[in-house]
Amino acid sequence: MYLKKLSLINFKNLEQAEIAFDRRINCIVGDNGTCKTNILDAIYYLSMCKSALSMSDGQCVMHGKEFFVADGTYVNADGRNEVISCTYTRGSQKTVKRNGKAYTRLSEHVGVIPVVMVSPFDSALICDAAEERRRYLNLFISQFDSRYLSTLIRYNGVLAERNRLLKISPNESVLQIYDMQLAESAAVINEIRREVCEELGGVVARYYEKLSGGCESVGLEYRSELNITPLDVLLKASRERDIINGFTSSGVHRDDLLFTIDGYPLRKFGSQGQQKSFVVALKLAQCQIIAERCGERPVLLLDDIFDRLDRGRVVELLRTVAAEEFGQVVITDCNKERMVQVLEQLGVEYRLMEVSHGAVVSGYEEDRV
Numbered sequence: 001m002y003l004k005k006l007s008l009i010n011f012k013n014l015e016q017a018e019i020a021f022d023r024r025i026n027c028i029v030g031d032n033g034t035c036k037t038n039i040l041d042a043i044y045y046l047s048m049c050k051s052a053l054s055m056s057d058g059q060c061v062m063h064g065k066e067f068f069v070a071d072g073t074y075v076n077a078d079g080r081n082e083v084i085s086c087t088y089t090r091g092s093q094k095t096v097k098r099n100g101k102a103y104t105r106l107s108e109h110v111g112v113i114p115v116v117m118v119s120p121f122d123s124a125l126i127c128d129a130a131e132e133r134r135r136y137l138n139l140f141i142s143q144f145d146s147r148y149l150s151t152l153i154r155y156n157g158v159l160a161e162r163n164r165l166l167k168i169s170p171n172e173s174v175l176q177i178y179d180m181q182l183a184e185s186a187a188v189i190n191e192i193r194r195e196v197c198e199e200l201g202g203v204v205a206r207y208y209e210k211l212s213g214g215c216e217s218v219g220l221e222y223r224s225e226l227n228i229t230p231l232d233v234l235l236k237a238s239r240e241r242d243i244i245n246g247f248t249s250s251g252v253h254r255d256d257l258l259f260t261i262d263g264y265p266l267r268k269f270g271s272q273g274q275q276k277s278f279v280v281a282l283k284l285a286q287c288q289i290i291a292e293r294c295g296e297r298p299v300l301l302l303d304d305i306f307d308r309l310d311r312g313r314v315v316e317l318l319r320t321v322a323a324e325e326f327g328q329v330v331i332t333d334c335n336k337e338r339m340v341q342v343l344e345q346l347g348v349e350y351r352l353m354e355v356s357h358g359a360v361v362s363g364y365e366e367d368r369v
């Protein structure tokens with residue numbers, strides 16, 4: 001599925017916009033603080049029912065306005081139009097509709113139009129706490145495995161209940177029930193994460209080699225206590241400690257991913273550009289795995305493509321995403337000349353849009369598609 005037309009009302013600084021996209025490579029160029037990232041975020045929102053930049057729904061509404069509307073017209077594999085519509089009014093629930101029909105559960109929409117975004121904010125994925133990497137993994141796997149998402153929701157629900165109980169009155173028999181439920185869900189989550197990470201590690205290494213011209217090699221390892229010991233055993237062993245601390249100290253909510261460069265932790269020993277290259281390789285690998293598993297190539301959003309990458313790596317990145325196995329790509333850059341130069345050098349066909357503050361000023365018309 002690819003995005004043919006995006007219509008926005010009051011989405012961040014876009015008061016009213018209608019933007020047409022090409023089915024393959026689209027470039028959005030414009031100065032700092034115009035609306036490039038906001039457009040990508042709106043596209044992400046239409047797929048994931050939330051902002052990519054940890055902004056609340058209220059923060060996505062234009063300052064001083066009461067609501068926003070984001071509509072996307074997509075073309076599916078049969079060539080038919082599908083319309084996804086998201087609306088949010090301050091102080092009320094958001095609504096997401098597919099072809100006019102509202103979802104009762106937003107989680108049902110996740111994965112319908114897979115999306116992958118590369119953003120300068122991804123540095124958090126490498127430098128921040130494990131929670132960031134778990135969030136990444138969850139959003140990634142949820143897009144092609146609905147069983148994973150429903151199990152995760154169940155796990156988080158029981159975990160919250162267990163933590164609440166630990167804080168008030170730890171009742172032995174109720175704890176036992178929670179532990180059993182947690183262990184059951186955790187086993188499923190652990191197994192899926194393990195299997196996905198095993199594949200992911202190999203694909204990331206290949207993309208990284210491509211981007212870097214084989215300068216360095218990277219690795220990815222899934223770390224979980226559950227790789228060795230089942231959760232019911234861990235929970236039993238840590239029960240007393242959990243009662244004293246008032247929270248659950250073992251489980252898949254403690255998992256992490258370890259990224260390495262030439263065998264050393266990337267977080268400590270990777271340069272800025274190497275860390276960025278890793279993130280890009282990770283996201284390209286994510287695209288490949290999602291495409292394989294759900295038969296739908298994700299919309300790839302490359303925000304600020306030159307961020308921390310040298311020209312050689314940007315050229316390799318664009319060469320890679322211009323190849324057949326990738327679907328629709330939307331790229332942003334603040335320097336039009338630089339962007340056009342690289343695309344022309346590669347001989348890639350593309351659609352160019354220029355933006356100013358809160359508006360697309362050229363290249364957005366539908367008849368050009």
Ligand SMILES: Nc1ncnc2c1ncn2[C@@H]1O[C@H](COP(=O)(O)OP(=O)(O)OP(=O)(O)O)[C@@H](O)[C@H]1O
Pocket residue numbers: 011012013030031032033034035036037038039059060061062063304334
């Ligand atoms: N809810 C909102 N209401 C109004 N304006 C907003 C809202 N949220 C963000 N903005 C503004 O939108 C503008 C454009 O932001 P955006 O991140 O899209 O810029 P950009 O073109 O990606 O710039 P850069 O090249 O610096 O990354 C910013 O000035 C930002 O403050």
Ligand SMILES: [Mg+2]
Pocket residue numbers: 036037038303304
């Ligand atoms: Mg930006």
